[in-house]
Amino acid sequence: MTTLVFLEHHEGELQKGSLGVLGKAAGLGHPVSGIILGSGVEGLAADAGRYGAATVYVADDPRLEAPLPQPRVDALAQLVEEKGIETVLFAQSILSADIAAALAARLDAGLNWQLVDLEEQDGVLVGKQSALGDSVLVDVGWTSTPRLGLFRAGVFDPVETGAAGTLERLDVRFEEHSLLAEMLEQAHEETSGPSIEDASVIVAGGRGLGAPEGFGMVEELAKALGGAVGATRAVVDAGWYPYASQVGQTGKNVSPALYVACGISGAIQHKVGMQGSKVIVAINKDPNAPIFEFADLGVVGDVNQIVPKLTELVRARSS
Amino acid sequence: MKIAVCVKQVPDAAVTKRIDPATKRLDRSGETALNPVDANAVEEALRIRDASGEGEVVVVSLGPEKALDALRKALAMGADRAVLVSDDAAAGSDLVATSYALARALERESADLVLFGQQASDGDGALLWAAVAERLRRPMISQAAELTFENGSVTGKRQTEFGYDVIRASLPAVVAVADSINEPRYPSLKGIMGAKKKPQDVVTLSELGIEPDRAGSAGSRTEVLALSAPPPRGDTRKIEDDGSGAEKILEFLAEKRLVQ
Ligand SMILES: Cc1cc2nc3c(=O)[nH]c(=O)nc-3n(C[C@H](O)[C@H](O)[C@H](O)COP(=O)(O)OP(=O)(O)OC[C@H]3O[C@@H](n4cnc5c(N)ncnc54)[C@H](O)[C@@H]3O)c2cc1C
Ligand SMILES: Nc1ncnc2c1ncn2[C@@H]1O[C@H](COP(=O)(O)O)[C@@H](O)[C@H]1O
Numbered sequence: 092m093t094t095l096v097f098l099e100h101h102e103g104e105l106q107k108g109s110l111g112v113l114g115k116a117a118g119l120g121h122p123v124s125g126i127i128l129g130s131g132v133e134g135l136a137a138d139a140g141r142y143g144a145a146t147v148y149v150a151d152d153p154r155l156e157a158p159l160p161q162p163r164v165d166a167l168a169q170l171v172e173e174k175g176i177e178t179v180l181f182a183q184s185i186l187s188a189d190i191a192a193a194l195a196a197r198l199d200a201g202l203n204w205q206l207v208d209l210e211e212q213d214g215v216l217v218g219k220q221s222a223l224g225d226s227v228l229v230d231v232g233w234t235s236t237p238r239l240g241l242f243r244a245g246v247f248d249p250v251e252t253g254a255a256g257t258l259e260r261l262d263v264r265f266e267e268h269s270l271l272a273e274m275l276e277q278a279h280e281e282t283s284g285p286s287i288e289d290a291s292v293i294v295a296g297g298r299g300l301g302a303p304e305g306f307g308m309v310e311e312l313a314k315a316l317g318g319a320v321g322a323t324r325a326v327v328d329a330g331w332y333p334y335a336s337q338v339g340q341t342g343k344n345v346s347p348a349l350y351v352a353c354g355i356s357g358a359i360q361h362k363v364g365m366q367g368s369k370v371i372v373a374i375n376k377d378p379n380a381p382i383f384e385f386a387d388l389g390v391v392g393d394v395n396q397i398v399p400k401l402t403e404l405v406r407a408r409s410s
Numbered sequence: 411m412k413i414a415v416c417v418k419q420v421p422d423a424a425v426t427k428r429i430d431p432a433t434k435r436l437d438r439s440g441e442t443a444l445n446p447v448d449a450n451a452v453e454e455a456l457r458i459r460d461a462s463g464e465g466e467v468v469v470v471s472l473g474p475e476k477a478l479d480a481l482r483k484a485l486a487m488g489a490d491r492a493v494l495v496s497d498d499a500a501a502g503s504d505l506v507a508t509s510y511a512l513a514r515a516l517e518r519e520s521a522d523l524v525l526f527g528q529q530a531s532d533g534d535g536a537l538l539w540a541a542v543a544e545r546l547r548r549p550m551i552s553q554a555a556e557l558t559f560e561n562g563s564v565t566g567k568r569q570t571e572f573g574y575d576v577i578r579a580s581l582p583a584v585v586a587v588a589d590s591i592n593e594p595r596y597p598s599l600k601g602i603m604g605a606k607k608k609p610q611d612v613v614t615l616s617e618l619g620i621e622p623d624r625a626g627s628a629g630s631r632t633e634v635l636a637l638s639a640p641p642p643r644g645d646t647r648k649i650e651d652d653g654s655g656a657e658k659i660l661e662f663l664a665e666k667r668l669v670q
Contacts, residue, residue, distance in 0.1 A: 101572060158570075159577070160540065161549065185570045189552050192540035196509050201631025205534055217635060222534070223427045223436075230635040271549035272579040275565065279573035292668070316669070328555040328569055328590030341571050349668045359534050370666055372659055379424050383648050388662045392651025400656035408660065409670050
């Protein structure tokens with residue numbers, strides 16, 4: 092069984108999620124290789140070896156400098172075909188998801204996503220997929236090779252094996268359409284001030300606040316509880332609150348003692364960033380909102396009524 | 411500009427979604443709706459069409475005959491035409507098979523721009539556009555929260571794990587939009603009445619020249635083997651706010667010693 096793990100990197104570091112998947116794959120007992128694509132990235136190969144890759148394929152090319160998916164699909168498709176690779180695994184990210192899906196189309200290869208585990212049962216690979224907002228666990232399989240798998244963010248921790256991998260260089264032949272997108276700008280905010288990752292109480296707001304001004308009452312409640320403010324991607328994207336406060340798959344991973352969700356639906360990408368909170372309280376006017384499935388206390392009601400009143404009550408109690 | 415928008419009919423948000431243990435497929439028998447973020451994609455298409463003062467918006471879907479309801483909602487919002495790929499043999503299509511069928515339907519349209527929503531609420535995939543873009547051999551931008559057009563190209567701003575990317579792609583291109591890109595309009599009564607008269611084309615796989623072994627289970631490369639219950643959660647409690655919601659929360663926080 093030949094397995095390849097796509098190793099994503101950012102600012103000169105292999106990403107933890109990819110290394111976790113690499114460790115998982117190596118743990119299944121077959122030699123696993125890793126692939127690193129970028130410009131000036133050969134130095135990362137040694138790290139890949141340390142975390143379980145027996146062979147590390149590296150394509151170093153200026154056309155792979157920007158983290159765009161399609162040129163990477165060319166590299167992966169080429170390697171899979173040349174080496175007869177049977178399984179390609181990815182850790183969920185914006186970039187990896189796009190690559191995995193496009194590679195599935197390019198190779199007519201089955202892709203299973205939202206995987207939380209992978210097992211070998213009598214020599215057959217079976218993926219464990221958490222589906223329908225975590226309400227069901229599905230055993231999924233592949234009916235042909237190559238098999239593609241995309242793991243949910245952060246399900247495995249990297250394991251250092253100490254071994255050194257063999258480096259193999261790859262020359263990528265790019266398809267014309269793969270070079271038609273161009274990265275103009277990457278604005279990567281430097282965060283200042285205390286990170287919400289360290290806060291013991293987080294009061295988070297979503298689109299149910301109705302308008303950017305709604306964050307006023309969220310900030311007041313956070314202040315009364317001695318906590319920090321979090322936000323969903325929907326409101327961060329809309330410019331209501333800064334990116335540094337975003338909780339979820341593409342934001343921060345938080346696990347405070349208390350998480351108060353105000354006007355947040357509880358989409359899976361938000362949930363994965365806050366489900367480790369010790370106590371979750373949710374206020375949402377829709378009784379069917381998914382957040383109620385995992386909130387310790389859910390109140391079906393209007394944030395505009397409840398949040399200011401709760402702030403007053405907390406203040407009155409502590410004064 | 412000619413714009414195609416891929417939309418999906420999904421179980422309504424109020425329906426508890428379940429996988430039918432017999433077929434191992436999603437139970438689609440209950441109330442349905444247009445996938446919420448696909449309404450954002452339709453809205454964006456209408457705005458682009460109306461800003462340029464010309465062009466056409468065609469909505470495209472793969473699904474059972476009743477998915478026409480979702481397409482009609484898009485027509486009522488203002489889309490010009492609908493194409494539904496519907497065929498019993500397409501049931502159970504996975505990403506490989508779905509992207510193939512949609513790409514064949516989209517090839518007939520040769521749109522300048524193909525829009526997608528960022529994810530179907532019933533699959534949590536957030537993947538399909540990338541497979542379709544690859545089959546159409548077009549550049550793509552995913553998760554776009556803002557779009558601008560100039561000189562035959564589209565520029566999208568989108569969020570990643572690290573901040574914001576700005577990506578430019580030459581047209582024709584495939585773009586998936588995030589739910590924050592706009593506020594979808596509600597169809598007007600006039601729009602709803604008018605939708606009935608707009609062209610609604612239902613096509614079979616063979617009409618698109620799709621070989622039977624490339625659709626449905628035969629054309630899929632993944633399978634569902636078994637279903638089981640997820641690991642148990644702790645206790646959850648849900649109450650209605652009858653005016654005492656804030657007091658109830660405070661009591662709960664006090665009980666958990668989360669307030670002094
Ligand atoms: C690849 C990808 C990555 C993503 N990454 C993230 C991420 O990192 N973090 C993240 O948060 N999301 C992420 N998302 C987006 C996610 O899928 C959801 O779209 C988002 O979390 C929804 O935000 P929301 O809850 O604020 O908005 P909505 O889903 O619109 O929910 C708003 C809620 O407010 C309620 N409401 C409305 N008015 C009131 C009122 N007056 N009082 C009380 N309740 C009210 C509504 O009932 C509704 O449930 C990602 C999506 C994708 C595809
Ligand atoms: N059966 C379908 N027919 C047409 N478009 C679809 C279909 N399924 C998904 N889509 C589109 O693809 C997007 C992403 O879906 P997914 O990758 O399944 O989460 C959706 O928001 C729709 O725009």
